[in-house]
Amino acid sequence: xxxxxxxxxxxxxxxxxxxxxxxxxxxxxxxxxxxxxxxxxxxxxxxxxxxxxxxxxxxxxxxxxxxxxxxxxxxxxxxxxxxxxxxxxxxxxxxxxxxxxxxxxxxxxxxxxxxxxxxxxxxxxxxxxxxxxxxxxxxxxxxxxxxxxxxx
Numbered sequence: 672x673x674x675x676x677x678x679x680x681x682x683x684x685x686x687x688x689x690x691x692x693x694x695x696x697x698x699x700x701x702x703x704x705x706x707x708x709x710x711x712x713x714x715x716x717x718x719x720x721x722x723x724x725x726x727x728x729x730x731x732x733x734x735x736x737x738x739x740x741x742x743x744x745x746x747x748x749x750x751x752x753x754x755x756x757x758x759x760x761x762x763x764x765x766x767x768x769x770x771x772x773x774x775x776x777x778x779x780x781x782x783x784x785x786x787x788x789x790x791x792x793x794x795x796x797x798x799x800x801x802x803x804x805x806x807x808x809x810x811x812x813x814x815x816x817x818x819x820x821x822x823x
Contacts, residue, residue: 672697673710675718679732680706685805687718687725736804743801744809748772754794754817763790764815769799773811791815 672694679685680701683692689710692701701707708714718725750772753761766785773780786800786808797813 674701674707675710675714676701676707678706679729679805681802681805685729687722687729689715733804733807736807739803740801740807740809743773743778743811746773746776746778746811747814748776748811749814749816751816751818752794758793758795760792760794760815763792764813765790769811769813772813 672692673689674692674697675689676684676686683690692707697707697709702709708718748769750764750768752764755761766782766787769785769787770780770782780801784802786802791797791813794815794817797815798810799813800808800810802808
């Protein structure tokens with residue numbers, strides 16, 4: 672099913688792009704949510720007319736993402752975790768933990784924008800990329816430290 676995106680969707684493309692999607696995805700999600708329209712000749716003409724407006728919106732979104740990238744570029748996120756053996760953690764540090772730690776620093780991000788390949792299972796310092804926009808991926812530093820044991 673061919674659709675024209677009305678909004679930027681990370682997995683599909685930017686607003687105004689024409690893309691091929693599964694019929695169920697288009698029919699049950701994209702069209703009812705107003706995120707896309709069917710790619711008919713009439714809709715293509717309408718999208719051509721609104722393309723300038725979309726390009727302005729895309730430039731604005733990219734500028735906001737670049738400003739946010741400059742803000743979080745040098746952020747250090749420290750997470751305390753319980754340690755089992757020398758440097759092994761009882762559990763693991765996930766993108767959810769990183770998101771919560773960033774929220775405490777008043778940096779609001781969606782969990783899915785944190786590109787953590789796999790959960791962190793040892794103490795140490797890690798570089799974690801954050802996807803703010805297409806091609807805008809600053810890295811933050813995540814420090815995982817041992818939690819102080821009580822009674823010692």
